[in-house]
Amino acid sequence: MVKLVSKSPVDGIVPLEINGLSLTEIVPEQVTSVAPYAGQESAASEALTALIGAGMPAPNRSTGREGARVVWTGAGQAMVIGPVVDPSLAQHAALTDQSDAWVTFKLQGQGVEDVLARLTPLDLNPGVFKKGHAARSQLGHMNAVFLKVAADAFEIMIFRSMARTAVHEVEIAMKAVAARAALA
Incomplete structure (x- = not known):
């Protein structure tokens, strides 16, 4: 009988180390989309804070810490990255x-910022896009x-x-970026 083994979609290709930069995979315990019902935004944030110590973030922000983060992902929604979300939040x-559905990397x-400037239109300048x-x-x-x-790290x-x-x-x-640095 064939025994199936769960593997990461990037098994064998990360981690990468190039000229002092590293790309690694982060595997959180769970990733949960949280979309508060109309009129329940404050209650959802308070409940989430009580459950994991971090509430719903403002647009383009995150709350919490490594291992228990809530990351804004769009209007009226966020992702809880790390802990399993208690089903009581569903009220x-x-x-x-x-x-x-997602894979998370740490660069x-x-x-x-020079690496990411080649790949995204976001202004990731440290004075604009802060921790x-x-x-x-x-x-x-x-x-x-x-x-x-x-200061020198992004999760993607x-x-x-x-x-x-x-x-x-x-x-x-x-x-x-490494080649350009070698020419300098």
Whole structure:
């Protein structure tokens, strides 16, 4: 009998290290979409805070910390990344398990903004896009969620079906930034 083994869609191609920059996969316990019902935004945020210690974020922001984050992903919705969300929150918001739909990467190192500038139209300048900022945009031709987690690090969420393509695109950009640095 064949024994099936669960694997990451980027198994064997990450981690990547190029010229001091690293691309690694982050595998949270769960990713849950939270969309508060009309008029339930405050109640959902309070309940979420009581459950995981982080409430609903303002647009283009995140709350919480590594291991228990709530990331804005669009008008009236956020993703809880890390802990399993207690079903009691469903009285205030629609909950959808998104764990198998997304892959999360961490891109870190000096020059991380230079790498991402080749792939997204977002202004990721440290004076504009600060720690805790979040945005939904494009990574190349793929939909992505960007989260600044440190002065030199971003977490990037990509649809699982595009994960290998995302790694390829980021690797090319990392190599291009490294080549440019070698010429300086």
